[in-house]
Amino acid sequence: LAAAALWDVLGILLGGAELLFDGVKEHHVTLPSQSEPWNMKQLLVWIGQNLLKERPELFVQGDDVRPGILVLINDADWELMGQLDYELQDKDNVVFISTLHGG
Amino acid sequence: LAAAALWDVLGILLGGAELLFDGVKEHHVTLPSQSEPWNMKQLLVWIGQNLLKERPELFVQGDDVRPGILVLINDADWELMGQLDYELQDKDNVVFISTLHGG
Amino acid sequence: TPLESKPLSNEDIMRYSRQLLLPELGVRGQKNLSQSSVLVVGCGGLGCPLAQYLAAAGIGRLGLLDYDEVELSNLHRQVLHREESQGQAKALSAATAVNRLNSTVECIPYNLQLSSENALQLIQQYDIVADCSDNVPTRYLVNDACVISRKPLVSASALRMEGQLTVYNYRGGPCYRCLYPVPPPAETVTNCSDGGVLGVVPGIMGCLQALEVIKIASGQGSSCGQQLVMFDALDTRFRSIRLRPRQPECAVCGEKPSVTQLVDYEALCGSAATDKCRRLNL
Amino acid sequence: TPLESKPLSNEDIMRYSRQLLLPELGVRGQKNLSQSSVLVVGCGGLGCPLAQYLAAAGIGRLGLLDYDEVELSNLHRQVLHREESQGQAKALSAATAVNRLNSTVECIPYNLQLSSENALQLIQQYDIVADCSDNVPTRYLVNDACVISRKPLVSASALRMEGQLTVYNYRGGPCYRCLYPVPPPAETVTNCSDGGVLGVVPGIMGCLQALEVIKIASGQGSSCGQQLVMFDALDTRFRSIRLRPRQPECAVCGEKPSVTQLVDYEALCGSAATDKCRRLNL
Numbered sequence: 187l188a189a190a191a192l193w194d195v196l197g198i199l200l201g202g203a204e205l206l207f208d209g210v211k212e213h214h215v216t217l218p219s220q221s222e223p224w225n226m227k228q229l230l231v232w233i234g235q236n237l238l239k240e241r242p243e244l245f246v247q248g249d250d251v252r253p254g255i256l257v258l259i260n261d262a263d264w265e266l267m268g269q270l271d272y273e274l275q276d277k278d279n280v281v282f283i284s285t286l287h288g289g
Numbered sequence: 290l291a292a293a294a295l296w297d298v299l300g301i302l303l304g305g306a307e308l309l310f311d312g313v314k315e316h317h318v319t320l321p322s323q324s325e326p327w328n329m330k331q332l333l334v335w336i337g338q339n340l341l342k343e344r345p346e347l348f349v350q351g352d353d354v355r356p357g358i359l360v361l362i363n364d365a366d367w368e369l370m371g372q373l374d375y376e377l378q379d380k381d382n383v384v385f386i387s388t389l390h391g392g
Numbered sequence: 393t394p395l396e397s398k399p400l401s402n403e404d405i406m407r408y409s410r411q412l413l414l415p416e417l418g419v420r421g422q423k424n425l426s427q428s429s430v431l432v433v434g435c436g437g438l439g440c441p442l443a444q445y446l447a448a449a450g451i452g453r454l455g456l457l458d459y460d461e462v463e464l465s466n467l468h469r470q471v472l473h474r475e476e477s478q479g480q481a482k483a484l485s486a487a488t489a490v491n492r493l494n495s496t497v498e499c500i501p502y503n504l505q506l507s508s509e510n511a512l513q514l515i516q517q518y519d520i521v522a523d524c525s526d527n528v529p530t531r532y533l534v535n536d537a538c539v540i541s542r543k544p545l546v547s548a549s550a551l552r553m554e555g556q557l558t559v560y561n562y563r564g565g566p567c568y569r570c571l572y573p574v575p576p577p578a579e580t581v582t583n584c585s586d587g588g589v590l591g592v593v594p595g596i597m598g599c600l601q602a603l604e605v606i607k608i609a610s611g612q613g614s615s616c617g618q619q620l621v622m623f624d625a626l627d628t629r630f631r632s633i634r635l636r637p638r639q640p641e642c643a644v645c646g647e648k649p650s651v652t653q654l655v656d657y658e659a660l661c662g663s664a665a666t667d668k669c670r671r672l673n674l
Numbered sequence: 675t676p677l678e679s680k681p682l683s684n685e686d687i688m689r690y691s692r693q694l695l696l697p698e699l700g701v702r703g704q705k706n707l708s709q710s711s712v713l714v715v716g717c718g719g720l721g722c723p724l725a726q727y728l729a730a731a732g733i734g735r736l737g738l739l740d741y742d743e744v745e746l747s748n749l750h751r752q753v754l755h756r757e758e759s760q761g762q763a764k765a766l767s768a769a770t771a772v773n774r775l776n777s778t779v780e781c782i783p784y785n786l787q788l789s790s791e792n793a794l795q796l797i798q799q800y801d802i803v804a805d806c807s808d809n810v811p812t813r814y815l816v817n818d819a820c821v822i823s824r825k826p827l828v829s830a831s832a833l834r835m836e837g838q839l840t841v842y843n844y845r846g847g848p849c850y851r852c853l854y855p856v857p858p859p860a861e862t863v864t865n866c867s868d869g870g871v872l873g874v875v876p877g878i879m880g881c882l883q884a885l886e887v888i889k890i891a892s893g894q895g896s897s898c899g900q901q902l903v904m905f906d907a908l909d910t911r912f913r914s915i916r917l918r919p920r921q922p923e924c925a926v927c928g929e930k931p932s933v934t935q936l937v938d939y940e941a942l943c944g945s946a947a948t949d950k951c952r953r954l955n956l
């Protein structure tokens with residue numbers, strides 16, 4: 187298995203979260219190869235450094251996502267998957283949703 | 290690979306098609322092992338003989354499905370996949386939809 | 393007469409302010425909407441929410457077609473009508489309700505049955521057609537008339553606890569006959585009178601149909617041209633299905649069409665163009 | 675006063691005939707509906723289609739709560755109101771419209787703002803609560819009041835071209851605070867006045883919300899208790915998300931709740947309980 191392919195991750199941003207990322211909704215990301223598997227905590231840092239165009243505090247807070255953003259891994263709440271400690275698999279689909287409040 | 294696992298197919302019936310199958314919507318099917326890969330034509334015959342509880346003419350007509358039933362393989366119109374000649378893969382998801390006309 | 397291009401009035405700007413804010417719509421999309429005309433075939437469970445939201449959004453002209461009268465058994469799903477409209481023509485009742493919500497929309501009620509004789513003449517006057525009908529012959533008739541008139545057809549249907557949505561004859565995508573070249577045997581067709589329908593299911597499908605009409609009319613474009621959206625209300629699940637492209641051998645939209653004018657659709661389908669009695673004795 | 679159990683009248687049987695046919699509903703489900711009461715918090719873009727379809731389906735009692743008045747800028751999505759209702763209280767306007775569609779539904783308009791003072795007393799009178807509100811403090815308030823009163827909360831929201839739907843506090847599933855223990859920073863919250871919304875998007879979400887209420891009230895049960903349905907109107911795609919279960923450490927529904935009575939939700943969220951002005955200066 188090629189290391190590059192191993193860390194292909196598709197990130198999707200919804201509920202207005204895409205506005206923080208230049209309005210782009212889908213990001214196909216190939217993470218740099220490293221000896222340990224990537225986990226969500228590292229992915230958040232990587233996103234903050236590589237994808238976030240403006241005001242990172244609206245997306246991350248400390249080493250977690252900010253309140254009001256729900257994180258999904260393969261269509262499941264990341265709370266079910268180990269949250270920050272979840273180890274990413276090849277072709278994982280990560281979605282960040284900003285909660286909506288309008289009616 | 291075990292031959293049994295190779296032909297695991299999930300069939301789903303919608304739009305009233307499930308009424309022909311004792312009202313059961315989802316059928317997890319393990320097809321008998323054979324030397325050639327199973328194709329859709331053979332699957333239809335197998336369904337007619339093993340799953341259809343009543344009035345097979347409302348589901349198959351000749352060796353095709355009857356008019357008004359749409360066949361999907363992994364969420365794509367089977368017309369895109371080779372129709373009757375499509376060779377089934379392990380864990381394929383086959384859906385039969387009866388077209389709705391009501392308003 | 394074609395709808396004229398005019399600037400948004402101050403009242404328009406106030407009324408549509410919340411959607412003018414959307415980059416996907418904006419002033420340009422709103423003006424496109426106001427210059428678009430839509431023929432709604434059937435003012436029942438699908439046509440009611442569809443007409444309601446198209447009018448609310450500021451569509452320019454709305455043709456409302458239905459041959460039927462409002463009955464008590466309609467009111468669990470046909471929410472534009474009211475108790476006191478019983479006995480009134482559905483097309484008229486719907487037009488009255490729509491005008492109360494938005495008097496700037498031009499509403500044209502057609503209290504008649506769509507037929508091979510009148511379909512082309514009616515449809516050619518509109519930019520987009522929405523099939524909200526309740527029977528097989530009308531679905532083939534509307535499709536063929538849209539292909540012959542080169543109009544996009546936004547089609548929804550609902551029965552029991554399920555719904556389906558597709559846009560036909562749109563940007564090189566398939567028509568209804570590309571998917572269903574042969575009508576289903578009449579004895580396999582269930583309609584809402586026979587099979588029942590939970591009222592809010594056509595509500596959901598009619599709203600989705602309105603969304604696709606709005607996206608086409610505003611210039612944004614629909615993503616359902618070669619896609620079928622299926623809804624299962626029992627477990628609140630949607631599926632999006634990739635459909636075949638336009639079929640070269642299609643009888644009406646193919647390369648050598650055999651259907652170049654409208655035919656007898658009740659005979660083609662072996663059933664009457666109503667959801668009230670199912671089989672036609674030929 | 676609780677809704678009494680009575681047999682379906684001949685008129686009921688005629689009116690609901692198309693849904694009485696459904697094995698999933700039937701006479702038993704219809705009677706359950708007629709004995710159920712639902713409090714609709716907010717008669718705007720979500721509350722209008724929700725109230726419309728709940729009344730059409732034959733819900734027994736409908737509480738319609740809104741503190742606001744009908745404005746022209748509401749009419750692109752708040753389809754129960756009409757041009758001539760401008761200036762009228764939304765709760766009243768909605769109740770009038772709903773009664774025209776189904777006079778057998780008992781409608782109770784509440785022309786007031788839900789608050790920590792009145793929420794428990796109101797909510798305890800209903801079987802199911804539907805959150806159709808438009809701001810963060812009200813969403814926390816409704817959630818806490820539902821947990822304290824042990825009522826299922828059917829919650830939808832919509833903004834721009836997107837919508838979300840979940841049932842909270844239902845059959846061991848999570849509450850709103852289990853998912854969102856800390857309110858979002860006020861500067862990250864966009865409402866419909868600021869961000870805009872395509873009118874038919876709350877239409878679709880309000881109809882889906884009505885479906886879940888009907889399934890709960892009729893006894894069929896909702897499948898959204900630990901599921902989030904997300905809708906993207908741009909490409910007409912839905913996603914169903916598996917959610918976490920009830921969280922033992924939740925401040926209101928957990929094992930040792932710290933919130934046992936209602937608090938000051940504007941202070942908690944740092945914003946006002948309206949979608950009109952966004953930030954509260956504390």
Ligand SMILES: [Zn+2]
Pocket residue numbers: 566567568569570571638639642643644645646
């Ligand atoms: Zn065709």
Ligand SMILES: [Zn+2]
Pocket residue numbers: 848849850851852853920921924925926927928
């Ligand atoms: Zn909780």
